[in-house]
Each structure stands twice: as C-alpha cells, then as structure tokens.
Amino acid sequence: MFQMIARLFTALINSTALRYGTFPTAxxxxxxxxxxxxxxxxxxxxxxxxxxxxxxxxxxxxxIVGFTLExxxxxxxxxxxxxxxxxxxxxxxxxxxxxxxxQYLLPSPIRVPAATRLAARYRTATGVADTVDVKLIVLxxx
Amino acid sequence: MGLVQxxxxxxxxxxxxxxxxxxxIPAGAPIxxxxxxxxxxxxxxxxxxxxxxxxxxxxTDPSWFGGVTILTNDLEAAAFADLAIGFGPDGAGxxxxxxxxxxxIAAAAAxxxxxIEYPLFPYIRVAGSLRVSGRIRKSSAASAKGxxxxxxxxxxxxx
Numbered sequence: 387m388f389q390m391i392a393r394l395f396t397a398l399i400n401s402t403a404l405r406y407g408t409f410p411t412a413x414x415x416x417x418x419x420x421x422x423x424x425x426x427x428x429x430x431x432x433x434x435x436x437x438x439x440x441x442x443x444x445x446x447x448x449x450i451v452g453f454t455l456e457x458x459x460x461x462x463x464x465x466x467x468x469x470x471x472x473x474x475x476x477x478x479x480x481x482x483x484x485x486x487x488x489q490y491l492l493p494s495p496i497r498v499p500a501a502t503r504l505a506a507r508y509r510t511a512t513g514v515a516d517t518v519d520v521k522l523i524v525l526x527x528x
Numbered sequence: 529m530g531l532v533q534x535x536x537x538x539x540x541x542x543x544x545x546x547x548x549x550x551x552x553i554p555a556g557a558p559i560x561x562x563x564x565x566x567x568x569x570x571x572x573x574x575x576x577x578x579x580x581x582x583x584x585x586x587x588t589d590p591s592w593f594g595g596v597t598i599l600t601n602d603l604e605a606a607a608f609a610d611l612a613i614g615f616g617p618d619g620a621g622x623x624x625x626x627x628x629x630x631x632x633i634a635a636a637a638a639x640x641x642x643x644i645e646y647p648l649f650p651y652i653r654v655a656g657s658l659r660v661s662g663r664i665r666k667s668s669a670a671s672a673k674g675x676x677x678x679x680x681x682x683x684x685x686x687x
Contacts, residue, residue: 399538404652406625417570420608454628458606489644519608521628
C-alpha cells in the first residue's frame with residue numbers, strides 16, 4: 387500500500403520524468419509514418435491486424451493514453467478501430483473504439499508491458515474496402 | 529516531507545485547493561510552427577529544431593504541463609502530423625510530449641480551421657522557468673503552413 391501511494395503521488399504530482407510520445411515514432415532524421423489499417427470489403431467485418439509497433443520497439447513499459455486516427459479516403463460512415471497486442475496471428479484486443487476520425491484521450495490508460503507488439507484493425511459500415519491512418523499516444527516514465 | 533504530508537498535499541491539490549490555476553502560453557497571439565523545407569515528409573526539422581513559444585524565465589516555477597491546443601490550417605494537402613513540445617534549449621532530451629494530429633483539406637477557404645485540445649493527465653511537473661518550444665513533422669510536403677499551438681499549464685498544484 388505504501389509503495390502504491392508513493393508511486394501514485396510521484397506519478398500524479400511530483401514527477402518531472404513523465405513523457406508523452408507516439409507510436410509509431412522515429413528518431414530525428416527518420417520518418418515517423420502513421421500506420422494505414424485496412425477494413426474488409428464486407429460491412430462490419432474487420433480487416434487484418436496491422437502492426438503499429440514491433441515488440442522490440444516497445445523498450446519500456448507504456449500506458450496507452452490515447453490515439454489519433456483519420457480516414458483520408460473512404461466514404462463517410464460508421465467505423466470501428468480495435469487496438470490489440472500480441473504476436474502476429476495471435477493478437478488480442480485491448481480496446482475497441484467507434485470512430486473513423488479524431489483525437490482521443492482515454493479516461494483509463496491501458497498498461498502495456500515492455501516488449502509487447504501492438505497492432506490494430508478496422509471495419510466500417512459501408513461494405514467497401516477502406517483504410518484508416520492511426521497513431522497511438524503513450525505515456526512513459528511513471 | 530513525509531508521505532502523510534505528501535498524500536495530504538495531493539488531496540488538497542486535486543480536490544480541495546482553491547489555488548490551482550490554468551494558464552495558456554503564449555499569453556498573446558500564438559506562435560506559428562511550420563515544417564522545415566529541408567526536411568522530408570514525416571521528419572522533424574534537422575537544424576534549429578524547435579520554434580520558441582516563450583523564452584526562459586516566463587513560465588512559473590514550478591509549473592505542471594497539462595496539454596496543448598492546436599489550431600489546424602488550410603493545408604495544400606491532407607496530412608497526418610506530430611507536434612512535439614520541448615522544454616529548455618535545443619538538444620537531446622528537450623521533448624516532453626508528442627501529439628499526433630491530422631489536418632484535412634478545406635472544402636472552402638477557412639472551413640478547415642478548428643481547435644484540437646489535448647488535456648493531459650497526469651501532468652508533467654516542469655522544474656525551473658524553462659524555455660517552451662515546439663516543432664512539427666507531417667506527412668505532406670513541407671510548406672509555410674503549419675499550426676499555431678498554445679501550451680496549457682497549471683500552477684500551484686500541491687498547495
């Protein structure tokens with residue numbers, strides 16, 4: 387209990403070490419391109435999971451605190467993006483969000499251990515193949 | 529300070545304090561941050577990395593960095609982008625936060641101007657009255673059109 391309260395206090399009030407970042411990201415001089423995620427050409431059917439960041443890219447424990455996504459090309463429609471973790475072919479959903487465009491901050495962050503591969507998949511109401519571009523917003527240093 | 533006092537301060541700061549204040553900087557007109565013509569798409573400017581939003585000595589010491597507001601622009605092409613907010617002089621370790629945003633093409637002049645607010649929690653404590661600055665990278669070609677962010681701070685947390 388003592389450690390929990392101490393950690394909470396440090397995380398919430400006293401820490402100068404917290405950092406907000408994005409996935410995918412890149413070092414200076416290297417392109418950090420948003421990930422384009424496909425929807426299946428069948429209404430409300432997810433496309434394939436698409437990797438956002440490899441396990442090796444998650445070098446420390448993270449909290450997923452939000453995401454930004456935008457459907458640059460498709461027709462206006464309802465859609466859902468699902469963020470997940472796990473090895474390719476064995477992803478498990480961490481959260482599902484009904485949106486095709488916007489910036490979102492989660493009221494409850496999702497903790498992700500170091501060396502966890504992160505991925506996402508997408509579906510829409512249209513029944514037409516479509517894509518959405520995604521970046522995650524993450525917190526470290528807590 | 530003992531843990532009991534720290535917990536008490538936390539309670540006061542988050543629930544009962546009448547001292548906490550929210551400010552945005554710069555106090556006047558926001559500073560435009562544009563992409564660097566020398567940089568490739570999705571790459572931060574290579575030199576003179578950050579545009580100063582306010583110089584050192586302006587923000588209260590300590591302050592708590594609580595997010596940003598971003599006014600989008602009428603870009604020549606739709607773009608996905610990142611805004612990084614840094615504290616202190618340019619160099620390694622300056623960035624404290626990076627925000628992903630997107631900017632669609634305007635259907636008509638000025639129709640694409642809208643404000644995005646990223647209210648962060650937890651806040652990041654900023655010790656020292658440091659320079660505050662920013663830089664962007666975006667997926668479209670570099671141009672003179674970027675964003676005009678303001679940075680949100682809270683003061684008197686813990687009192």
